[in-house]
Amino acid sequence: MAEIRVENAIKRFGKVTAVDDVSLTVNDQEFVVLLGPSGCGKTTLLRAIAGLGMVDSGRIMIGTRDVTYLPPKDRGISMVFQSYAIFPHMKVYDNVAFGLQMKRAPKAEIEERVQQASKLLHIEEYLDRYPGQLSGGQRQRVAVARAIAVRSEVLLMDEPLSNLDALLRLEMRAELKRLLAEISATTIYVTHDQIEALSMGDRIAVMRNGKLLQFDSPMKVYDVPADRFVGGFIGSPPMNFLEGQVQRQNGSARVVVNDHVLTPTPEMAPVLAGYDGKPIVVGIRAENMEALAEPAPDALRVKVLVVEPLGSQNLLTIQIGHNVIKVSTHPDFHVAPNQDIWIRFPIDKIRWIDRETGKTLIPDLEKLVTP
Numbered sequence: 001m002a003e004i005r006v007e008n009a010i011k012r013f014g015k016v017t018a019v020d021d022v023s024l025t026v027n028d029q030e031f032v033v034l035l036g037p038s039g040c041g042k043t044t045l046l047r048a049i050a051g052l053g054m055v056d057s058g059r060i061m062i063g064t065r066d067v068t069y070l071p072p073k074d075r076g077i078s079m080v081f082q083s084y085a086i087f088p089h090m091k092v093y094d095n096v097a098f099g100l101q102m103k104r105a106p107k108a109e110i111e112e113r114v115q116q117a118s119k120l121l122h123i124e125e126y127l128d129r130y131p132g133q134l135s136g137g138q139r140q141r142v143a144v145a146r147a148i149a150v151r152s153e154v155l156l157m158d159e160p161l162s163n164l165d166a167l168l169r170l171e172m173r174a175e176l177k178r179l180l181a182e183i184s185a186t187t188i189y190v191t192h193d194q195i196e197a198l199s200m201g202d203r204i205a206v207m208r209n210g211k212l213l214q215f216d217s218p219m220k221v222y223d224v225p226a227d228r229f230v231g232g233f234i235g236s237p238p239m240n241f242l243e244g245q246v247q248r249q250n251g252s253a254r255v256v257v258n259d260h261v262l263t264p265t266p267e268m269a270p271v272l273a274g275y276d277g278k279p280i281v282v283g284i285r286a287e288n289m290e291a292l293a294e295p296a297p298d299a300l301r302v303k304v305l306v307v308e309p310l311g312s313q314n315l316l317t318i319q320i321g322h323n324v325i326k327v328s329t330h331p332d333f334h335v336a337p338n339q340d341i342w343i344r345f346p347i348d349k350i351r352w353i354d355r356e357t358g359k360t361l362i363p364d365l366e367k368l369v370t371p
């Protein structure tokens with residue numbers, strides 16, 4: 001069992017709090033992606049878990065062991081870090097075999113594991129070369145092969161695919177996911193690439209300014225982002241945000257966006273009633289709106305500004321009052337710039353966001369809303 005538990009981890013560099021009271025538990029054999037913009041503290045947190053940098057306070061547990069102050073070699077982990085480079089004086093074969101040789105694994109087992117890892121990472125033909133004779137992307141693949149060959153219970157990876165070209169990255173993403181499921185290691189994987197996070201992780205931990213904002217399944221993070229930042233960071237295009245106004249009517253609430261009335265679901269109506277007379281942010285994804293060529297009673301008339309045919313979809317930029325948003329349509333939906341279309345908002349796909357705090361309102365938060 002190799003559950004990883006981070007409890008109230010804090011790490012400061014002078015005035016910068018790189019990791020700000022983060023707690024999270026990665027289940028045994030789970031694949032968790034740490035995601036966030038540059039400088040949000042992902043690497044610092046991963047380094048603390050690896051033992052490459054100590055936390056100022058808090059605790060790190062791997063399985064039942066408190067590893068907070070243990071050196072990396074005593075933590076039972078394998079890792080891929082930019083700073084933890086492969087050995088330049090060793091051939092690729094010996095680099096990949098290194099961890100297994102340290103564990104004094106039988107020769108036949110080393111051979112098998114090196115071949116298997118090399119095949120997966122497409123480096124079989126370089127086994128006889130020195131790292132200096134490889135490209136940056138090839139060296140990175142050697143580092144990943146070395147980490148997975150050992151079969152540790154815990155695998156920590158910091159942007160392991162960052163030096164690969166787009167096509168290889170796409171291929172490796174799927175292969176690495178398959179392999180990691182096969183070797184059943186508990187994995188923490190750092191990336192700032194949200195597509196990588198969505199496609200690979202069992203769960204995604206989204207960080208910003210050293211804080212953990214959300215820790216959920218990829219679909220939950222995408223569909224119900226905890227706040228405006230997460231909705232804007234995840235997804236391509238990002239979630240749309242529209243300015244709305246809450247109005248209470250007959251004890252219930254409705255939201256007006258540019259004269260268009262949205263009636264919240266019965267679960268959300270009481271929460272929104274607490275915002276009577278106040279502005280609210282309406283969050284909706286591009287693919288969750290319905291674009292119509294003809295007027296319909298429950299649809300809002302909008303002007304198309306830009307049409308981007310992307311093959312599998314047409315991405316429209318449209319104007320609603322002061323708001324400019326993106327709507328995704330079927331590629332057969334033919335429309336030209338400056339033309340009017342009608343947009344329907346499926347009410348269950350709307351995320352209501354507190355304008356002051358930026359937090360997404362959910363029915364459970366009802367008790368926190370001041371009437």
Ligand code: ATP
Pocket residue numbers: 013016017018036037038039040041042043044045192
């Ligand atoms: P990136 O995606 O760019 O690698 P990150 O999310 O991994 O970013 P970290 O490298 O963890 O971010 O850095 C978090 C914050 O801590 C940043 O503001 C960074 O400048 C600061 N920081 C990191 N390491 C040090 C250090 N050794 N000394 C001083 N400040 C540091």
